[in-house]
Amino acid sequence: MEVSGPALTDEQLAARAAAGDQPAFEAIVLRYQARVYRLAWRLTGNEGDAADAVQETFLRVYRGMASFRAASRFSTWLFRVATNSALMQRRARARRRSDSLEQFLPCFDAEGRHTGTPEELQAAARVDERLDRRRLAEKALAAIGRLPRAYREAFVLRDLEEMTTAEVAEVLGLEPAAVRQRVHRARLMLRGFLGALAGVRP
Amino acid sequence: MSDVSCASGVALLMDYLEGVLPAETSAALEAHVAGCPRCTAFVASYRETPRILREATAADLPAGLQQSLLAFLRARRG
Numbered sequence: 001m002e003v004s005g006p007a008l009t010d011e012q013l014a015a016r017a018a019a020g021d022q023p024a025f026e027a028i029v030l031r032y033q034a035r036v037y038r039l040a041w042r043l044t045g046n047e048g049d050a051a052d053a054v055q056e057t058f059l060r061v062y063r064g065m066a067s068f069r070a071a072s073r074f075s076t077w078l079f080r081v082a083t084n085s086a087l088m089q090r091r092a093r094a095r096r097r098s099d100s101l102e103q104f105l106p107c108f109d110a111e112g113r114h115t116g117t118p119e120e121l122q123a124a125a126r127v128d129e130r131l132d133r134r135r136l137a138e139k140a141l142a143a144i145g146r147l148p149r150a151y152r153e154a155f156v157l158r159d160l161e162e163m164t165t166a167e168v169a170e171v172l173g174l175e176p177a178a179v180r181q182r183v184h185r186a187r188l189m190l191r192g193f194l195g196a197l198a199g200v201r202p
Numbered sequence: 203m204s205d206v207s208c209a210s211g212v213a214l215l216m217d218y219l220e221g222v223l224p225a226e227t228s229a230a231l232e233a234h235v236a237g238c239p240r241c242t243a244f245v246a247s248y249r250e251t252p253r254i255l256r257e258a259t260a261a262d263l264p265a266g267l268q269q270s271l272l273a274f275l276r277a278r279r280g
Contacts, residue, residue, distance in 0.1 A: 022279070026272060033271060034263040041261045051267055055274050062275060106244065112207030114240035122243035125250040128257065140258040159252035160259060165220060184216035191251040 010074035018065040025065070029058050032075075035161070036082045042156045043086035045141035053086040060085065072170065079163075080171045083153050090145075101146050104192025116200070124194035131197060143193045147186055154179050155186035206234035208241050215248055 008016075008027070016024035033054060040053035060081050068077055107115045114121060128136060144152060157168045158179065165183075169176045206214075211234050217223050218231055235241040 112209035
């Protein structure tokens with residue numbers, strides 16, 4: 001794989017791969033497989049689905065390589081394919097119970113003041129000190145899976161994969177303001193969910 | 203936007219943290235939060251939520267998937 005060392009940019013590798021250079025394509029796979037897996041894991045909440053989504057992603061990238069236009073960044077296109085592949089895996093499975101997380105949205109009184117006490121309102125920030133890691137991971141993935149798809153994909157890319165809002169907007173084909181609105185809504189629900197895990201009533 | 207309530211402040215939080223609010227609105231929000239223990243607590247937990255979930259859902263590529271992935275892709279390419 002010496003022809004495709006780390007010095008080459010994604011776009012250079014993609015151009016070589018599109019011209020039939022197999023080591024260049026495999027260098028792309030090696031460069032991104034761990035991130036694509038982690039993204040798929042967070043979107044599907046399931047190891048088997050995540051592994052299938054990784055295969056599907058790189059297969060689609062391979063087949064679509066010739067149609068990739070260098071007008072956008074290669075990684076933007078790759079993560080768009082990965083997000084769609086992961087969400088399709090999820091949809092292909094038996095439909096799970098997905099009751100709303102709206103019960104975890106913050107509550108205000110008639111004057112618009114928080115109804116909780118400061119201690120209750122802050123409880124979510126310390127849930128990771130109260131639950132063991134494995135249990136928290138299970139609960140977290142289940143909660144993320146209960147978000148509406150539009151919120152889930154925006155939240156996972158922005159807050160879990162730590163892309164910028166501008167990058168997420170490009171991957172999802174949205175305006176940045178729409179990304180912020182979706183991520184905000186997801187944060188509010190998940191914050192309330194973590195508070196409930198920490199023992200605060202919604 | 204000089205009269206911020208907890209509810210209207212919460213609605214602005216993401217835009218505030220991303221730095222896209224007008225300066226005057228940001229200042230009004232900061233003034234409200236500074237004087238409101240409930241909002242101070244809320245903002246702390248709002249800011250921690252992404253980190254907690256990010257750490258809870260971190261995952262490494264499973265051993266074996268890398269090999270099977272390359273084998274899978276090579277077989278599909280013929």
